[in-house]
Amino acid sequence: MPVAPDPHPSLSQYAHPERLVTTQWLADNLDTPGLVVVESDEDVLLYDTGHIPGAVKIDWHLDLNDPVTRDYVDGDGFAALMRRAGISRDTTVVIYGDKNNWWAAYALWVFSLFGHPDVRLLNGGRAAWVAEARPMTREVPTPVESDYPVVMRDDSGLRAFKDDVLAHLGKPMIDVRSPGEYSGELLHMPDYPQEGALRGGHIPGAANVPWAKAAADDGRFRDRAELEEIYLDGAGLAPGDDVVAYCRIGERSSHTWFVLTHLLGFAHVRNYDGSWTEWGNAVRVPVVQGNAPGAV
């Protein structure tokens, strides 16, 4: 049985308020049956330094990516992961993490590829929980193995591949990287030099909205009105648009995918996880350099 949504008034402004929970709600529901808390961070050891009591760790490198092919785990792999984590198909999953929920949103997007019905983000993530001096522990739970079914991953609605993006040229696209990466001055994200590309710039027609603009200073999502100013007025999206978001490997853009889909209510948003590490290395795909989106 899914757990009832957090009724907090700060969430009701969003298109799908049931996709977010507040820190207070989570603190009040840590022992609620049917709820599992998942921490997903950039740093694989951060969870081990202390985490929300009862939370399990899911790591994007080790748990969500296929170790050989550049792809996500398959239905068997995801089911095995869920069983280990004690998550059933009807479990309410609340994910939180470091860096404005960057990797938490990525994990949530992967859960969505498998159609997990009830998966939510903790608004403000790990930083908000820590800032409020809420309890943390180093005790690692030992979940009772669940009976999660093997569900085929469905990439069709939420994921775009390179050919999909080529067919999408001319329609709305959001490049969520830093301005330097977008213009082509930088071949990698500032401070993250290791996943380079041979060419710099962006996909023609893509608007540049760095992902973290969606977060306020305290790590929580901005109000809906502010988000609409950024994505509708600023980036020129219109409700109902078919949108593709991309970044470098698809993690920052899954944060933007969450904002557009669940907070602003866009029904057709796909994350291009090949992103710049594929596009910037691909032969003869169109690239635009400079600060303007450019013509297709």
Next chain:
Amino acid sequence: MSATRDLPEAFEQIVDDFTAASTRERLDLLLEFSDELPELPERFVDARDSMERVDECQSPVFLTVEVGDHPDRTVHLYVDAPLEAPTTRGFAGILHAGLDGLPADDVLAVPDDAPMRLGLAEAVSPLRLRGMVGMLGRIKRQVRAKSA
């Protein structure tokens, strides 16, 4: 046990400890090294500009080495890495425990691939291990420059 024994004794011991442990225990060991990374001495705290940024690490990490006088040219290693980056701190802690206090020649003789011998690739992923390889490379370069 590692196949080749060409590491300084302390480093070799760390490699033995890691390779004898299970994948899960390797993470615990790494966390211990993270917890035990010495704090930055007072004289560096306001002088991070004088330290070298480790670009291979995803978090802001700074390091510097001091090389003593002849004949031993003893190496001391200082690393500043945030508490929110325990993996990076763990890498730094291993290098500190394995290299600090050694003669410069011994540090320079450490093979560049030494971090790969800890069996951490499957515990933290190969991509993340690049940060430790980068740290070792920068340490050796500084030792070379400062002991010339």
